[in-house]
Amino acid sequence: MDGLTIRSRRTVLPEGERPAAVSIRNGRITALSPYEFRDPAGAVLDLGDVALLPGLVDTHVHVNEPGRTEWEGFATATRAAASGGVTTIVDMPLNSLPPTVDPAALAAKRAAAEGACAVDTGFWGGAIPGNLPSLRPLHELGVFGFKCFMSDSGVPEFPPLPPDGMRDAFREVASFGGLVLVHAEDPASLAAPSGGGYAEFLASRPPSAERVAVERVVRLAEETGVRAHILHVSAADCLDVLAKAQADGLPVTAETCPHYLTLTDDDARGTASKCCPPIRDAANREALWQGLASGVLSCVVTDHSPCTPELKRGDFATAWGGISSLQLGLPVVWTAARARGHTLHSVVRWMSEAPAALAGVSGKGAIAVGNDADLVAFAPDETFTVTPSALHHRHPVTPYEGRTLAGAVHTTWLRGVPVTGSSTTGSPAGRLLTRQER
Template sequence: MDDLVIRSRRAVLPGGERPASVSVRDGRITAISPYPSGDAAAPAGGAAVVDLGDTALLPGLVDTHVHVNEPGRTEWEGFATATRAAASGGVTTLLDMPLNSLPPTVGPAALAAKRAAAEGACAVDAGFWGGAVPGNLPSLRPLHDLGVFGFKCFMSDSGVPEFPPLPPEELRAAFREVASFGGLVAVHAEDPASLAPPSGGGYGAFLASRPPAAERLAVERAVRLAEETGVRAHILHVSADACLDVLEKARADGLPVTAETCPHYLTLTDEDADGPAYKCCPPIRDAANREALWQGLASGVLSCVVTDHSPCTPELKRGDFATAWGGVSSLQLGLPVVWTAARARGHPLHSVVRWMSEAPAALAGVPGKGAIAVGNDADLVAFDADETFTVRAADLHHRHPVTPYEGRTLTGVVRATWLRGAPAGAAPAGRLLTPDPRSTQDPCSTQDPR
């Protein structure tokens, strides 16, 4: 006996968008059947029925790049606030980055502290990245065995002293070690020798201090190391179109290299940056660069769109672009931000779902997530793809109401979110996840460019 049936004339399934009824029992999808009409529309077998009509039904989003900051910097963000924001934005699974919490997730004891902080606090499901930093090479395999989804490392300064970058030889050693057990390395790719302190406090000086060449050189280095070691390497938050041909060649050469970008790089430009809410590393660049990133998504060179939600206290976001903390808070807004821009460029809703749900789940091996499919968790989103709203920071659920999208009109409203068939957001019903190696796959294999 099914517990719940959710119907929509716009169900976004792995094969595209079509009318469908999704049946749920014990938190999992048991069947996908045609959208009924006439007498067939009556509830069967006592299951509760939710008929969305023309409101789209999406799989819950999977955001593999979120800085929750708890424990240690919970005044910046925490699991309770971040996961409420996630549920409000249609995100049903997030993976927490190993910084900026204290301690960072670079050893088994730190992972235990992270899990203790998250247990019983999450409104959506959560998993954890480990970190690769100088001196923690012996901890990488134990962290892998304990269930982290991969290892984040920096080539340049991370912004926090407890998570330093890996020098070249230690970077190579980390790649080799992670390759030995079939793990995933996620790289913040900026070449430190190409970066410089900003020459002033304006956005132009900040942008010039982190040029596209810094990203390209670092991506080239990561690709060479992936070829040398055989590790699966994922390039985080690509902001510069100068990286795209390097990534395209790596894919053509059959290397296990993937890449993501973020909503702010796909929608904002340097001309928008009128205050520190826009500051992030790598930086938001010009309009031509933005359009090239969209081409990279359409071609599959970029496979995922994730938020890199990186909040801090309002005090740290004050000042100028030389001194303010770098990070964009957008966990609750990622879906409408991307959909607004994608629709304007002729991309269908099922492409947005592929970039923001299916491909991230495939990249990290998140079990039972990423698609409306029989056997998967019933993580579902009712999304009014035609309704507009104006962003008001005061309406956001992450800890501090700071966002570069304040006052913008966006298209697409999340009407409801279900986590394993139950309404998400009101209670801490999220589970702590570990990866399923059987579900790990090349996220580019999910791409079918229009």
């Protein structure tokens, strides 16, 4: 028998959720048919009321290999991704050694990833002081865009761009039609925490730091014409600035993350929940949901940023700032989204369609004829309690430990081949993607 048809009464298509059958041949979706369709030349898998989603696309992942593989690594990160319904990741240019800021570093990153990835993997480049001549060559080698910091990145080999350097980088990237990603916190608005508690840490990174930084990015986007994306928006104070920029027709987009949509400062009882920018209060969280509903925030991505358990110890002044959630992002967001009346169709738009469009990852992000058969069997009403022993990223530190979540990933398919669940077979099947690749 040649080919496979997967059918579900809850197939999430670009136009909405409906019963449908998805036919697959040679790794691609070849047809969408009524639910009752049965291809006599191929196998049929009936999911019934288990939903069928497109594979998620997570464009904000820190894999950290090479150089800091003890923090994570391509094998462990992508195995966690597959278990969470993520079929494509785009790796950030830090915290690997070397960071992805020139062609040689990109070659080292690709060499480390080759043959190790359970899901498809692309790469962002980085913009730092002194690497302006490397931006165009990296673009030509297929990176999906360029990340920069306005404030300290946390690692010395990836310093922030000063204002003039940021302007120069924006102009250079605009000259070849590229994309810039900005960690937007104004350094002059930040301070060292006055103590080791969460209240002191939160006060050291106020919402105004994000707003001032976003205002600066908007001005530079208007001046240079570059396409700019604001990473991990945690402060709802930024939403009106972003809304105005988008209404004015500026090419400025923004994302947020599962932890900002689900946790609050009251949940920050241990350093597993420390991240930069920080998790804020409940009113701010609800305003971020409004920003998603309105479209001002277009993407929900994890900012998976792991480290060793030793670096997570200590207090909020000294612990590493990062949350690992590749495997949990979908159920975390779905649990909170459905409680607010949102649909699976909206979650797919935020976590698959929009990130794929942002990065220009072709053939991904939707169940559509011609796309890669990257699919997820997701039981939206099934619940489970988060236990670290079930997590696949290298160090199972999570602020979600003990939480009961709705939505369980049963199987993830990459180009029609199972990459998680009881039917997982073979060696890692993930491909290394470039911007030009179909």
